[in-house]
Amino acid sequence: MWVSPFVRLEKLALEIKGIQYEYVEEDLKNKSSVLLEYNLIHKKVPILVLNGKPIVESFIILEYIDETWKNDPQFLPEDPYKRA
Known part of the structure; x- marks a missing residue:
């Protein structure tokens, strides 16, 4: 879903880090079986799938x-308190 600020954030992070990825557009009014399989609970995007394992x-x-x-830039502080 290209208009989602959450999806855009993840795409930007991957691009800034120089990580190659495959972007798959999802119609949230007609959710695919892939989306439903990878995000059983919330059934929404974004979903990052690595080696068949989803991260939501x-x-x-x-x-x-x-x-x-770990290459620069780091987006989040390393200190757990600051990151929270």
Whole structure:
């Protein structure tokens, strides 16, 4: 869903970090079986899928990107209190 600020944030983070990804547009009025399979509880975007395993919720995805790809820039503070 390209208009979602949460999806745009994740796309921007991936692009800034130089991470190659495949973007798949989702029609939220007619949700695909893939979306329903990967996000059973909330049934919404964004979803980051790595090796068939989904990561959902925009802040969790951003945190995962930041911790997995340590190259600059870091988006979130390393200190847990500051990050919270």
